[in-house]
Amino acid sequence: MAKVDLKFGKKLKKFGAIDFNACYNCGTCTAVCALSDEKDSFPREMVRFSVTGLSEDVKGSLKPWLCYYCGECTTYCPQEAKPGELMMSLRRYATSRYDWTGLSGLLYKNLLAYIISFLLVIAGVIGAYLSDTFTTEEWFHYGHYFEMLAIVGVFLLILTPNIFRMWLYSVQSKKKGFKLKHYFSAFGELLVHMFTQKRTLKCDDDAKNKIWWFEHFILVFGYLALLFTTVVLDWFATEVPFIIYMGYVFSGIIFIVTFDFVIRRIRKRSEKSTFSHPSDWFFVIWLFLMGVSAFAVRLLVDTGLILDNFWVYLFHVIILVQWALIIVPFGKWTHFLYRSFAMYFDKVNKLNAA
Amino acid sequence: MKQKIGVYICHCGGNISDYVDVDKVKDVLAKEDGVYVSKTTIFACADSNQKEMVADIKANELDAVVVASCSPKLHQITFQAVTERAGLNKYNYVHANIREQVSWPHSDNKIGATEKAIQIVRSSVAKVRLSQAIEPIEIDTQQAVLVLGAGIAGMKAAISLAKMGTQVYLAEREHFIGGRIAHWDVLCGTEETGKELVTRLYTDVIANKNITLYTGAEMVSSGGSKGNFNVQLKLKPRYVADVCDDKENIKKAIEVCPVEVPDEFNFGITKRKAIYHNFPSEYPQAAVINMDDCTRCGECEKVCDKIDLSQKEETVEVKVGSVLVATGFDSYTPGEGEFGYQAIDNVITLSQYKRLLAISNGELKWNGKKIENVAYIYCVGSRQVEGENKYCSRYCCTATINTALRSNDKFKNLNHFHFTRGMRTYGKQEVFYHEASKQGHVFFQSYGDDPTKVENKNGKTIVKINDILTNRKELEVEADLVVLVTGMVPRAHNTIGDILKIPKGRDKFYNEIHMKLRPVETVIDGVTIAGACQGPKNIVESINSALSASIKSYSFVSSDKLSVEPIVAKIDENLCQYCDACTTACPFDAISKVKSGSKDVALINHTVCKGCGMCLPVCPTNAIQLITFSDDEVENMINVLANEL
Incomplete structure (x- = not known):
């Protein structure tokens, strides 16, 4: 027994869903979907849950994450109900349900909250600068310190509990009992999908899709590599030429690829880049700004101009803090984890059911 | 006795000649008594061959023709026309079927097939030998049409007939015209209300001097047949002067009337007085007193001198050549407790809901409670699994969606939940579903x-469904109002159908002769059907059938003479000892008793007789013969078939 709830549909519209009400249940979306199969049939089922307001069924489902937005469902939908974009908004909705703080939901639904939080960061960083508490040296030192602290803090306080909640909703609530062996045998899925995103390639076999996958793949690689270079190898402060060059390459990858991603979202030539929620814009633009500002900071350090252009570093710090405290824990960054954990949990579910 | 008979045997391009030795058939037939010409032909029906046959018949001065070819259903008319073109009477032609009856079923036995073909053609020759030239029967016709029902179909048909110059009697049983359409607000796909549509048609009806409108008129009897119907109409009085310009006093009369009964126009959701009109601009614009409700207290007479309680029922007789029936439908009435009907107080029908929307202003309320969630339950009384109404009522899906969409124009914050059995907004109506x-x-x-269930739980009305669109999950909605989308059923009050003997289909609606080819004619010659009396139809479909039926009815009255098929039964008055066996056997009421000199005999009405032959075998004195199928003709055929070669 489930109560029909129209408010859920209205709520989803704030998460970016559009026109899904127009669905007349023909199932074309599911039929053309290259990723849907008999065991995991979507998107029609998810559209139906959204129309009828079965939010608990959506919350407990991994299907939003099994969709990689090939976009064919939207292309072929005879009612123009845009099932692909609904799946995207369901991922945002699921993210908000996993997040114990509730901040994800607030930021997704409310652009003003996003902007205020960004402004607060800007005020904080500039305030700290104007208060003259830190010397230039200390800025660099504490900047690096912040990075490490933020990573550990966000992981321990936000992301780990959220993944645990995702597991509770999507695995534990489905099957009584706990078989550790299934978690071991499925663990490969987590790593494979986290680092390859290979499921994207199952989308219909066209060259454009492969190019997109490759860009995304090297972006993930570049991002993780830059993270390692700056946090572990302390790129901004290091004297080792190899590390310095590596940092340039990795930050270069980030801003080149994200520049292309921004262009894609402006041009709207594929289904997946046609609709952009504020959180999508923030994600790609901030990643771009991070790459560019990191590159510029190191360039200024190498050319000895950093002290005369210290605002560039401050700018980088603002972007970094906004990224680390807002976008990573509560924004689109989380799809990096939820997507791969969804594949992992889905495998566990299948092993449990078998 | 025909002496110069022509026999033509068709190859049918191998269809016949591959299995039947057509040359042998030709040779055997050539020796038959009276056969003057016996020939084969590759394709008898081909245009060139038809011309040759005409020339051949003329050149040889033949007096009768047999063509042995395919089924008479296919080409009997073709070769009758050939004989007519050659100057013969078409009843001097007999068709022999040696394809469907011989070559196709006996393709495994060529010798046997040939023998059978010979027998069949010989028997046809035996019949044609006795054939006589006969002419169609001509009857005088009344150049007028009676249209029954002044709903949208009836009015449209009446206007169409009147424009063609025919005198039209338009009879409406109710005191107000417009039928179902008059109830409705903005109609689907238009910006017009039902009332506006009715107004337009009424204006045309009144302006056309060829149309005589009767309201409160009920058909009580009908005699005669195609071309000459005599119909009695009983006219109920209004008890209020027809043209009532005394509006103020009528208003007072309605106010003072002490009787209150449920108002049928609003499907019982409001009350009306015994003296009433449905709405201020209802047509005709004159109030009426329903004598079944009236207590004859006389209060109204005191305030309005237009009221005349002494008016009497009268009967008029109209003489018409055709009757066009457009009597419409009844809305299905749900059984007590069906989806909570009459058991739960916020369960109403779609008709009631539509009237509720029309008469409500400001907030939409039912029993004083504000309505937000409206649940529509579809196919109530249609597509029944257990009941008898197996058919789809066609109009209801679209009507419901239109109502729901329009309701949001007037009332904000209504949520709509449609509990369907699959949407059927066919054709252009799909866009409303999409919207x-x-x-x-x-x-x-x-x-x-x-099916969907409606339950009352702690004073709340819950609608539950095992939704097949959501993995058959049980879903529930708490509804402030449950609207039962009731389908169309045939009129319960069916005296017209009984009087005119219009056959009904399995769905109990009036039946046409042929669903596709003769969709508005009935087997009762001269009687046509239009609109929803024939089966569920929406407005567009009703109008289409009304226009079509008007043309068909017009064809019966367009000239003052009507010719009818002469293949009818004939009574030999010398032999007839009127015993009424034939009258009873006749399915068309064509036989009546008349005096002939000193004795009673049967008389066959040739305009009604269909030549079915039902009366022939029951006659104890063998006084009845069927023209073109006389005993002699049929016995001759049997003799040939029963004797071997």
Whole structure:
């Protein structure tokens, strides 16, 4: 027994869903979907849950994450109900349900909250600068310190509990009992999908899709590599030429690829880049700004101009803090984890059911 | 006795000649008594061959023709026309079927097939030998049409007939015209209300001097047949002067009337007085007193001198050549407790809901409670799994969606939940379904054997469905109002159908002769049907059938003479000892008793007789013969068939 709830549909519209009400249940979306199969049939089922307001069924489902937005469902939908974009908004909705703080939901639904939080960061960083508490040296030192602290803090306080909640909703609530062996045998899925995103390639076999996958793949690689270079190898402060060059390459990858991603979202030539929620814009633009500002900071350090252009570093710090405290824990960054954990949990579910 | 008979045997391009030795048939037939010409032909029906046959018949001065070819259903008319073109009477032609009856079923036995073909053609020759030239029967016709029912179909048909110059009697049983359409607000796909549509048609009806409108008129009897119907109409009085310009006093009369009864125009959701009109601009614009409700207290007479309680019922007789029946439908009335009807107080029908929307202003309320969630339950009384109404009522899906969409124009914050058995907004109407979906109406679907349930739980009305669109999950909606989308059923009050003997289909609606080829004619010659009396139809479909029926009815009255098929039964008055066996056997009421000199004999009405032959075998004195199928002709055929070669 489930109560029909129209408010859920209205709520989803704030998460970016559009026109899904127009669905007349023909199932074309599911039929053309290259990723849907008999065991995991979507998107029609998810559209139906959204129309009828079965939010608990959506919350407990991994299907939003099994969709990689090939976009064919939207292309072929005879009612123009845009099932692909609904799946995207369901991922945002699921993210908000996993997040114990509730901040994800607030930021997704409310652009003003996003902007205020960004402004607060800007005020904080500039305030700290104007208060003259830190010397230039200390800025660099504490900047690096912040990075490490933020990573550990966000992981321990936000992301780990959220993944645990995702597991509770999507695995534990489905099957009584706990078989550790299934978690071991499925663990490969987590790593494979986290680092390859290979499921994207199952989308219909066209060259454009492969190019997109490759860009995304090297972006993930570049991002993780830059993270390692700056946090572990302390790129901004290091004297080792190899590390310095590596940092340039990795930050270069980030801003080149994200520049292309921004262009894609402006041009709207594929289904997946046609609709952009504020959180999508923030994600790609901030990643771009991070790459560019990191590159510029190191360039200024190498050319000895950093002290005369210290605002560039401050700018980088603002972007970094906004990224680390807002976008990573509560924004689109989380799809990096939820997507791969969804594949992992889905495998566990299948092993449990078998 | 025909002496110069022509026999033509068709190859049918191998269809016949591959299995039947057509040359042998030709040779055997050539020796038959009276056969003057016996020939074969590759394709008898080909245009060139038809011309040759005409020339051949003329050149040889033949007096009768047999063509042995395919089924008479296919080409009998073709070769009758050939004989007519050659100057013969078409009843001097007999068709022999040696394809469907011989070559096709006996393709495994060529010798046997040839023998059978010979027998069949010989028997046809035996019949044609006795054939006589006969002419169609001509009858005088009344150049007028009676249209029964002044709903949208009846009015449209009446206007169409009147424009063709025919005198039309338009009879409406109710005191007000417009039928179902008059009730409705803005109609689907238009910006016009039902009332506006009715107004337009009424204006045309009144302006056309060829139309005589009777309201409160009920058909009580009908005699005669195609071309000459005599119909009695009983006219109920209004008890109020027809042209009532005394509006103020009528208003007072309605006010003072102490009787209150449920108002049928609003399907019982409001009350009316015994003296009433449905709405201020209802047509005709004159109030009426319903004598079944009236207590004859006389209060109204005191305030309005237009009221005349002494008016009497009268009967008029109209003479018409055709009757066009457009008597419409009844709305299905749900059984007590069916989806909570009459058991739960916020369960109403779609008709009631539409009237509720029309008469409500400001907030939409039912029993004083504000309405937000409206649940529509579809196919109530249609597509029944257990009941008898197996058919789809066609109009209801679209009507419901239109009502729901329009209701949002007038009342904000209504949520719509549609509990369907599969949407059937066919054709252009699909766009309304799309629009409703886009606006956030939620559609559910159930199977017929697992219907939606309406329950009362702690004073709340809950609608439950095992939704097949959501993995058959049980979903529930708390509804402020449950609207039962009731389908169309045949009129319960069916005296017209009984009087005119219009046959009914399996769905109990009036039946046409042929669903596709003769969709508005009935087997009762001269009687046509239009609109929803024939089966569920929406307005567009009703109008289409009305226009079509008007043309068909017109064909019976367009000239003052009507010719009818002469293949009818004939009574030999010398032999007839009127015993009424034939009268009873006749399915068309064509036989009556008349005096002939000193004795009673049977008389066959040739305009009604269909030549079916039912009366022939029951006659104890063998006084009846069927023209072109006389005993002699049929016995001759049997003799040939029963004797071997």
